[in-house]
Amino acid sequence: MNQSRPGQVLDAQLHLYDRQVLDPDETPVCVVDDIEISGVELDHPIEAGTDAPIIASLLSGPVLGTRVFGGRPPLSQLHRLPWSTVSDVGIVIRIGTRADELDAPWLERWVRDQIIARIPGGRHDPE
Numbered sequence: 001m002n003q004s005r006p007g008q009v010l011d012a013q014l015h016l017y018d019r020q021v022l023d024p025d026e027t028p029v030c031v032v033d034d035i036e037i038s039g040v041e042l043d044h045p046i047e048a049g050t051d052a053p054i055i056a057s058l059l060s061g062p063v064l065g066t067r068v069f070g071g072r073p074p075l076s077q078l079h080r081l082p083w084s085t086v087s088d089v090g091i092v093i094r095i096g097t098r099a100d101e102l103d104a105p106w107l108e109r110w111v112r113d114q115i116i117a118r119i120p121g122g123r124h125d126p127e
Contacts (some may be wrong), residue, residue: 010055010089020092021058021081023099028112029081030060032093036080055083058093 010016012035021029036057061078081095081102088094 009052015089016055016058016093019089021060022092022094023102024087024094024096025098027099029095029099029102030079032058033061033063034059034078057082058086 016032016035019032021032023029035055036059037053038056039051040053057080059078059080061073063073063078066073085095085097086093087096
């Protein structure tokens with residue numbers, strides 16, 4: 001499902017972090033706060049000639065406090081979007097799964113529906 005080229009190199013800071021995630025209906029799902037990678041051991045440096053790490057999941061959750069005060073949020077509080085659902089990485093990250101089918105964005109949907117929608121002009125894109 002992922003339309004990016006096999007073996008494509010992504011810079012997490014440049015291409016993934018703080019990017020909006022949209023479903024096929026252009027509904028905002030979440031914002032990428034972190035990534036989960038596989039294929040690398042934390043206590044072993046990456047050696048030349050070994051396979052590059054692979055993105056396993058995009059993580060989203062309450063990270064503002066840890067960005068301000070340091071540390072990391074507990075992994076149990078982060079929501080995972082499997083990398084296999086990603087269909088395109090561009091200005092926004094597009095996934096092939098509808099937002100209603102995901103458990104991850106419930107807080108962002110609530111904020112969108114209960115707070116942002118009540119702001120004048122909050123129910124549509126700027127013109």
